[in-house]
Amino acid sequence: GAVVSQHPSWVICKSGTSVKIECRSLDFQATTMFWYRQFPKQSLMLMATSNEGSKATYEQGVEKDKFLINHASLTLSTLTVTSAHPEDSSFYICSARSGEGFYNEQFFGPGTRLTVL
Amino acid sequence: AQTVTQSQPEMSVQEAETVTLSCTYDTSESDYYLFWYKQPPSRQMILVIRQEAYKQQNATENRFSVNFQKAAKSFSLKISDSQLGDAAMYFCAYRSPQGAQKLVFGQGTRLTINP
Numbered sequence: 722g723a724v725v726s727q728h729p730s731w732v733i734c735k736s737g738t739s740v741k742i743e744c745r746s747l748d749f750q751a752t753t754m755f756w757y758r759q760f761p762k763q764s765l766m767l768m769a770t771s772n773e774g775s776k777a778t779y780e781q782g783v784e785k786d787k788f789l790i791n792h793a794s795l796t797l798s799t800l801t802v803t804s805a806h807p808e809d810s811s812f813y814i815c816s817a818r819s820g821e822g823f824y825n826e827q828f829f830g831p832g833t834r835l836t837v838l
Numbered sequence: 839a840q841t842v843t844q845s846q847p848e849m850s851v852q853e854a855e856t857v858t859l860s861c862t863y864d865t866s867e868s869d870y871y872l873f874w875y876k877q878p879p880s881r882q883m884i885l886v887i888r889q890e891a892y893k894q895q896n897a898t899e900n901r902f903s904v905n906f907q908k909a910a911k912s913f914s915l916k917i918s919d920s921q922l923g924d925a926a927m928y929f930c931a932y933r934s935p936q937g938a939q940k941l942v943f944g945q946g947t948r949l950t951i952n953p
Contacts, residue, residue: 753938764929764943765883778938812881821939829883 723749725817727830734805735838742800742833744815750795751817755827756788759812771798805837840865840932844944851920852952858905859915859947861930868892871933872906873941874915878926886928889913917949925951 724747734740744754753772757765769785771777771792779785787809789801798817802809816829841864851857863872874886889897889906896904901921905914917924930944 755940759881762948764946767940770938770940814881814883816883816941818939821935826885826888827933827941832881 723747723817723819723826723828725751725815725828725830727813727815727833729833730831731834731836733836733838736806737804739801739803740805740835742802742813742815742835744798744800744817744830746796746817746819746828749817749819749828751798751819752795753818753821754792754798755816755818756790756798756800757814757816759814759832761812765814768800802835805835807837810835810837840867840870840934840942842930842932842942842944844928844930844947846947847945848948848950850950850952851917853920853922855920856916856918857920857949859917859928859930859949861913861915861944863911863913863930863932863942863944865911865932865934867934867936869935871935872904872913873931873933874902874904874913875929875931875943876924876926877929877946878923883929887915920951922951922953925949 726745728743756768768783769777769779777790792798814832818827870891872889876884887899901918903916927946932942
């Protein structure tokens, strides 16, 4: 299958700082990218959906000013956690899809573990 | 809005035996897609199997098969000849063919394989 990478794989930051997480589709063009948050032993919670060149669509309850998403190209999306606080510590997963048909599989990145001290 | 329910937080099975993971969903749509994903300890999400709702034939992928009951809105996963590498969290997911086609995940089932 296609490959989606995330960088960094883990990051530790101080409270109040901003952290940027990159998500890249390595061998296909991603028309749509998704960002998820996963707490320990829980399911994936969708944060936002982004299409290349458009503003991201955030799920209800997700602060768009805190979690800035940019989908500048067909292979790159970034999630910036602004003014991070300990409650933002979590596992963040991105995924990417090349189209909208049944056979357009949604491929997942390996995730980024964020720890805010 | 669609919802997906996995009522078994944990399951265990002896190596080489068969196990079935349950999943039910709620939707008013007549056409949709259903998926089972595996998340091993590495936390990399892996697609196990997928099913289109308008296809009555149950999907199969090697040792993995589904029992899709559209009227009952049930989509269970059967793993045959369980192997140690099957140990993981398994998530059932629903995807609408409309709009952004977001995946809606169930709560997950943690599967343990006993040697």
